[in-house]
Amino acid sequence: MWKLTRPDNKHDKLTRDNLLDLEDHHLVRIESVQEDQRQVWVLTKRGHGEAKQLLEPKGIRVSVLRKQEYDPDTGELLGTGYDDHAAAVTSTAAELHRAGIGHRLGFQTEIGHRLGNSYVQRADLVVRAPEAGVPVLLLEIDRRTEDAHDLVAKLRRYWEWGRLLPRDADKHTVDLARSRPDAIDHVDHEKRLWRRVYPPTGREGLVPVAFVFADTTEAKVANTVAVLEEAGRRYWAPRRHQTLHRGITAKDYGQAVPVVVTTLEQLQEHGADAAVWRRLGRKSEQTLTAALDNPDGEALFRDQEARADAEEEQRRAAELEAQRPVCKRCGQKFTDQRWEETTAHRTAWNAGDVFVCGPCHADDVARKEAAAEAARLQAAAPPEPEDDPEPDRGRGWFRRRA
Incomplete structure (x- = not known):
């Protein structure tokens, strides 16, 4: 307090x-x-x-x-079995608040998340700290009173809750989600139930979950985290992008629950804003926001995809250029226009010699037009008068008759 x-x-x-x-x-x-x-x-x-x-x-x-409520036989106060756990939850909230992660009235405890089978998964602590880069975070505080596989089951239930649709979802979306088991993957998060309850996380994936271990040993924490990583991989691990491009190393976090782990002792010693959070699937500890971020996620995928598209375009252009025809007369490469004229069905019939380039074809056309024009002019010219073979004989006769 x-x-x-x-x-x-x-x-x-x-x-x-x-x-x-x-x-x-x-x-x-x-x-x-x-x-x-x-x-x-x-x-x-x-x-x-x-x-x-x-x-x-x-x-x-x-x-x-x-x-x-008191035990009728011993007179002891009942219902105090969760006091140590409640104290650990409050201490976790206090450490988050002390580090500037969450307003004191922005914490909620025992928040229920109802699944399709009516089971309610309750989060020990929910913090909303958008000003600290954490719009929402669900926390499970474990004093190692639960088996590691029980924590895996909790993670599974959070994953399942994140895939539910609201009761008033439109029929098209409901039919799509029921069409096959993985169809919900293609339903936008804005149409899912969790977005009615919590704000957008600002990152890919479902609502992030943190496991905070308290009052236990490092060995037990390490063993529990190992079980969470292995048995819960389906729920926290990203997928490979479905793309035909090669060399894409970015991961698809869209359907995963971001999971971070730490201990209450680390929070108390170093502060919740220090590098004390480890994201499942990563080796080193980071700050909370860095652990929740996905540097190998959607932003990297868009960059790699754009780069791959550009490289593919260059490769296709090079292959196309290698196929460009060369004029048999002058040795020049065809322009795009001339190439299309000689190959397209609508223009090839009028392209003349399809093995010559545009300028040579223009020369051919000019020669043909010149020849045609000369022939036309020759045909249109009047005939020349015929020569008189004996021009003086007629005149001599005329003079003699006179």
Whole structure:
């Protein structure tokens, strides 16, 4: 509570005094004291009612009332078995808030995600911190009280929830999703149920999930993460892009759940904004935003695809250029226009000698036109008068008759 409400204070006196004041007004009570002397405070029935009136009109969900129930035989307070877990959840929220990841009223606990079979998968903690580059993050806090395969089952259920459609989805989308098991992969995320609940993540894939391990050993954490990576690969691992291009190394994260892991001890020692998060499938630890980013994802794919398209275009152009005809008369390569004239059915009949280039064909056409013009002029010219073989004889006769 101290770190969550007053992260800048070096001591918890102010928080403790406020809690004591609320206790005097019967709004809160101490439920238990941990081994390290940390106290677990909960709302009383009266405090719970006032909190609902104060927070729920602002859209802030209040957790379920922790009733005071006692064992009839021993007189011990019942329902305190989750105190250590609740303390770890609150401490995780406090460390995130202290690092600037999430507003103190932007955290929610025990948020249900109902599956198609009516099973409800509850997230221990949900944080929305768009200003920190984390629009939404679901957190599972594990004190190694659960088997590693139980965590794999949780991951599977988050993956399944991310593939559900809302009840009012249009018939075309519903029919498409039912057409085959993987058809939902082709339904845009904007049409899925999870986008009705959470904002867009700003990255490829489904809603990211973080597993935070607390109060356990490094060996147990390593073993659990190894099981998550191997048995849960179908849910977190990216796929290969379906493309005919070669040399595409980018991955398709569109249907994967981004999963990051860390420990509460690392968060407390180094801070939640430090490089203490490891993304499943990667070797080293990164900051939270870097771990959630996909540098080998969609942006790289678009770049590699554009580059491959350009290279393919160059290859085709080179192959085409190698096939370009050469004029048998002058040795020049055909222009694109002349090449098309000599090969297209609609123009080849009028292209003349298809083995000569455009200029040579123009010369041929010019010679033919000149010859035709000369023939036309010759045909149109009047005939020349015939020569008189004896021009003086007629005149002599005329003179003698006169």
